[in-house]
Amino acid sequence: MVVNTGLYAFNVTCAHRQITPTVNSIYGDATPPNTPADFEIKVASPSFTRRFFRPQVSFYCDQHSPFKPLPLAQAYALLEWGMNWCIATHDHTRLLVHAAVLVKNNQAIIFPAAPGSGKSTLTAYLAMSGWNLYSDEMAIIDLESGFVSPLYRPVCLKNNSIDLVKQWFPESVFTSTWKDTHKGDVAHLKASSWKQYIQCKPTEIVAVIFPKFVANSDLKIYSLDQLQAFETLSKNAFNYGVLGNLGFKMVDKIIKRAALFEIEFGELCDVQAFLSEDIIR
Amino acid sequence: MSIFSNQQLASFLIAPEGAVDLPLELWAKLILIFRESKLLASFYHVSIAKECFELYPEYAQKHLFAASIHASRQKAQVLFESESLRVLLAKIDVNPIFLKGANYILRNSLNSEGRIVSDIDILVKKDEIENVESALKSALWQSEKLSDYDEKYYRNWAHEIPPLFHVLRETVLDVHHNFYLPISGRSPNVILFSSTVETVAGGCLVLGKAETVLHSIIHLFMNEDFTNAFRDLFDIHLLVNEYESSEFWRSLEILASKTQFEKELYYCLVLLMNIFGTQEPSIFPKLRSRYKSLYSDFFINKILFNGIMPRHSLLNNYKNSTSRFLIFIRGHWLKMPIHILISHLAIKSYKGTLEFLFGKYFLDEK
Amino acid sequence: MNKYRLHPKASNAVMDDESGIALYSECSGRSAFLKNQHQKLAIEMVSNKLPDTFSSIDMQSWLNIDNEELLKLENWLVENRFIVKHS
Known part of the structure; x- marks a missing residue:
């Protein structure tokens, strides 16, 4: 799923199913970008056990996770903060x-x-x-x-x-x-x-x-x-x-x-x- | 399946004009791989040097350029930190020798363009270590709280003290008294390196040319962590190209022989020629006749060649991760006598299992 | 009395409203904000930049600080490569 914020495009892989409808309601009307995404991001469980036991999610920018994991219920908010982090730490x-x-x-x-x-x-x-x-x-x-x-x-x-x-x-x-x-x-x-x-x-x-x-x-x-x-x-x-x-x-x-x-x-x-x-x- | 081979990745760095016609989808992947292997800003600089940056698509230009701005700031910062450290330690009559990234930046070698430096490394004499540590600690350099095990590792076995960081500027500093763990029995006689130092920008000392290259080789091939190995090999490629002369090669050969790192020099040259197409130096045939064997062929072509590939999910395959694991084991093996090795690895892997089960952050100390 | 000039790799910006001078050092990566406490700054900086050379006394009068503060500031500005001694 590609999120187009205009100046930056994000390829959201492996998003938790719960957040897909929210992403669509916020960004669904944007035209797809005509270049590849600038950032590969995902919101996923940080470990195997955490899928079942007090489920948590981490934000990943390509290979790395810059923040502490959050409860699954906050996955969308985490995605938005993660996108800010990507821009702020890469676009110089x-x-x-x-x-x-x-x-x-x-x-x-x-x-x-x-x-x-x-x-x-x-x-x-x-x-x-x-x-x-x-x-x-x-x-x-x-x-x-x-x-x-x-x-x-x-x-x-x-x-x-x-x-x-x-x-x-x-x-x-x-x-x-x-x-x-x-x-x-x-x-x-x-x-x-x-x-x-x-x-x-x-x-x-x-x-x-x-x-x-x-x-x-x-x-x-x-x-x-x-x-x-x-x-x-x-x-x-x-x-x-x-x-x-x-x-x-x-x-x-x-x-x-x-x-x-x-x-x-x-x-x-x-x-x-x-x-x-x-x-x- | 990897989307790029080692040689393909290397070819973009040595002949960046080859990327001009790359489809945008591949550009996107190449940028991710180079960013992860800390080579994106270096890639910017080689493409500027070969005058093909302007021919790249706008999409690629903006990512490369952004990375180069970050690297330039870092370069300026490393120069400032090095000079400040020199001034600080001069007060206790210590003149440190700058190593690795800071060495490249101070001597302004070609590989310092766009080089990402995560910490500053200095070498001081072993009997100066205590004074240096206390001088640094009274000047806003502090060390992280370590576990008792790690503290013991550094104090008893290592060739460096626990890393220091500057309280205000957050720069990380590694203070070494050797290039390699004394406990391994393979740490070189440091005098062979420190007797030929050069004075560069801001009055700082750096290793001589051959010494710089041999230290990079020791660091790369004796280390258990191959995370930045591809970048480190590219460093060596650029250094030997820049300093290449019959005198340089002769010094390198003599130094490697005196310090017993000839085998590592041989491994390095084979990889350089295979991956970066580095020209075969005059010292190579002699090394080959001495060190080429079924075992070394296998070790270089299968283990090192696969293990050196940048670590990225787009390049990952079974061969790379197995090779990296073997290099990890070998790195530890080389460092320590076996009884220490077993307990060291057991503790490391226990921590690894906990991380796998609970997620890395579960273990963070508050 | 020490004489100084701007470090060759430092930039300065004199505020139009005479509120002070901002400095940036490309070497240390730091910024300094020197607040104008004295009308003299405005008079001396009609050309919207720092004079080529200036003395400790000049700095003291622009910033209206005592001797002890002045000494600390001079050291800090030199250490962080904003200014260099002019000989």
Whole structure:
């Protein structure tokens, strides 16, 4: 089974039967790639006994398994994390930043953030409110143009935000919820179709915004100086250390062109209003 | 069935223009195999040198190029670490000799282009070991917690101390006082290697040319682990091609004879000629007349030839895995007297059985 | 007083908003972020790059640090190949 995420194709061999319908519901509408897969991956039992005794699965990229095995019930979540791992550890032809990317009027905003910052909830909200979803996890930045490219992936939601997004957008397409993973309960939201995805083109980054969810807080906006943004952005880039000077020059270029903010928010509609009115031109 | 033979894989490395017309499906497989055998970035560099990289399909170019960026960063890092180590150890009047990957990178030999280096190896005198270890440990180099058995293995039998890693940079460092386990009775007289060192970039010391090559041969043929053997043989091919001269071959022959590794040199030359088409050197006929036998033919052509094939499920077959198993046993056999060997293997295989049954991670210490 | 220049394999980026200087050393693979604590930095760096040579005193005044911190910083920057002594 080939999973086409646009920029990267994955050949999923030996997937557990349970996850095939989920993979199809998320990626089934994508056109098959016209080159061979970039990565050979599988989700399989790490040992013979583990097929029967407290069944576990491991993620394999070609011959190796980079993480600890997880209970069988979390196989799909493991596949998604494994795909992120493949990209982050192999593609050094671009700068890869741990960030969500959303686009409006051909202007991209990237949201680098730590876990628990409400980044994915914000991503889901914007993606379901007419913004183009470029990525929930990874900003893929061309080292010459500095433009960010879209990736065809679902949004990974955790804990309470799963039910919130379902309430806000009753028509949204979700996978089942995988309980008690190391990130808590997890579900994936299909926030765009392949048809929408192929309309998305590499886009200039106009803002770098570090979001932070604070319950019941009014929207607070802090402007960041370039040096702070440089440091934080480079620390959030998976392959900054591998790219060396190329990565340094690119981060420099981004922070000098983009608006730089840190925001604290309690309500997503406030964030959307701020982004649409003050950032996007 | 393997999709590529040893010779085919080698031909892509020595004549990369041969890959230009490869169908994309085979490119995908070749990339997996070369990535797994740590040769993808080297492949990028040979294709640049032979000016055929631009003719490769875009699909292949992006994977090769990405691998080369990773290797370049590593190369810069190895230079920095080596120079920092030299400065650190100079404070206690120790001038370490850099071995293997760090040696290639420091001497900037052709095989260092795209060479993946997983750790830095240095050689110091045996009576310097204690000082070196404590100097390193007071400069953020630490060792992993070892099982009592492994600790005893290193301290009593090995030619190196347990690996150290740098707390901040995560670089791994192996400190050796010999090239091979003293307990085997085959460890060479290190003075024969350390008396001809060269000073290179950043004031670091590396082995001389012939010494570099013989050390690579000892490492390859006396080791029980053949995981990177194909890459290691390619290293030797590039080194002998680059340093080739009648003086070089004569030094290599004399050194191999003095240290009693002539047989290993013979094995290596036969494999180089068979797999990489390396030109037969002038010293070869003499070695052949001395070491060619039914046994050595069988050992080289059946066991080593099959065992050296890169380890990948696309290439796996019964012959390769049997050969690797035999090489594993032989490697241990060479290293240790038999009574120690039996208990060593018993412990290793007990651990292996547990891993097979419960999955590798079940055994991780928290 | 020590005089320094940038290591030949280090890059520097002076921030447009005068917030400081980012440095990258190709040798050590490390980055350094030096925060501007003094208007003097902005005046000296009109050309958007570090001056060709600079002294410990210059660094001290840009970063507004005491002697002890300065000494630590100088050593760290030299050790990690961001700067070299200029003779």
